[in-house]
């Protein structure tokens with residue numbers, strides 16, 4: 001008993017400690033036994049390692065291509081794959097998303113100010129799609145701006161400096177949205193140009209891993225670019241601005257400006273109390289909603305850590321979806337097992353950022369035609385994610401009428417399930433019409449920011465791709 005309390009800090013150390021009064025021969029015999037046990041254990045470990053490597057070698061990697069227009073949810077789908085099947089990497093990267101979320105938040109504040117400034121300057125070129133313009137002959141009353149608005153503008157100035165610093169740290173330098181001439185670009189829709197403020201440019205990176213590594217490696221307090229900000233300066237400034245940001249976001253006049261100009265900016269503003277604090281660490285949901293525009297093609301390799309096909313590598317290609325990015329997709333069309341095509345169904349009343357003359361749903365259908373008719377992709381399984389169903393539902397609840405933007409919808413019921421049924425039929429019809437050869441087709445209604453529901457969908461997608469379920473699921477022809 002005395003031995004336990006005095007010698008062993010580990011209460012179980014007595015189990016492995018040599019017996020008291022051990023002779024030299026006994027000691028030798030014990031050490032031989034222990035060495036043999038260690039050898040057997042190492043041998044087993046080595047065998048397991050070889051078996052695992054062989055398993056991996058024998059399993060051809062599954063290659064999946066994520067396609068769809070900009071902001072359709074491709075990168076968010078990839079994040080869901082990581083969350084479900086590469087948890088370790090996900091956990092490692094999660095904290096690094098804080099800088100992206102902070103930039104997203106500041107961008108929302110800038111979007112609000114851009115709209116407010118236009119309104120203050122007397123600009124009345126409202127978005128023709130705005131609900132407030134239901135009757136354009138009615139002149140909208142002037143909004144009453146006060147000193148409070150001027151003061152908020154002044155007090156929130158430091159956010160500009162913080163945004164510039166965060167962008168530099170993330171390596172964001174690409175702003176290539178203006179050139180609309182590219183492969184797969186569609187003819188513009190007739191109709192008026194979109195008026196109102198252009199959205200401030202987004203953060204974009206070629207590889208978020210590289211951006212985060214740079215971010216992590218940057219020592220605290222180091223000079224970054226032209227600024228000499230502490231690495232946590234952004235968090236300090238944002239925390240100091242919290243109440244002013246809230247005031248701006250909750251202001252009645254500001255809300256009216258946003259409504260009038262049809263500006264959508266809820267990115268993280270509703271979570272300001274949780275995000276604009278020093279101790280903020282992004283949650284899984286925050287990371288899902290963080291927006292980082294993809295430039296070029298990002299290749300993500302993950303080994304399935306569990307499930308029926310453990311050990312197989314999946315290579316997922318995430319592409320930039322803007323029109324200027326699409327020519328870069330073609331080399332990746334070869335040797336692909338499946339395409340996940342993201343169609344944001346809520347955007348029937350929105351225009352392309354890179355070319356405001358084009359309706360986003362129209363662009364999605366044109367892209368669908370290009371992909372389904374491509375001879376390079378003939379026979380490749382297509383999984384269609386009719387995405388952003390949550391936003392579709394919200395819009396319809398607010399009273400937006402689908403028929404106004406899509407006259408072909410006719411007198412069908414103005415409800416999300418009916419819209420989805422109608423669109424699914426259109427996608428399927430086009431697939432049948434344009435596919436050069438029969439192919440498996442599978443469609444899901446998704447809201448990929450909902451991680452739990454998406455995990456269930458991804459299990460079906462994974463099993464379908466792996467076990468060739470797609471071939472039986474919904475074969476077209």
Ligand SMILES: Nc1nc2c(ncn2[C@@H]2O[C@H](COP(=O)(O)OP(=O)(O)OP(=O)(O)O)[C@@H](O)[C@H]2O)c(=O)[nH]1
Nearest residue numbers: 070071072073074075076289291294321388447448
């Ligand atoms: N509410 C909602 N937001 C979504 C959904 N899917 C994606 N988003 C959001 O839409 C924005 C764009 O999503 P991304 O995944 O970055 O889009 P992307 O297709 O990768 O866009 P590019 O990289 O520009 O080609 C992000 O802020 C997402 O959080 C959805 O189903 N519902």
Ligand SMILES: [Mg+2]
Nearest residue numbers: 074075293294
């Ligand atoms: Mg992306």
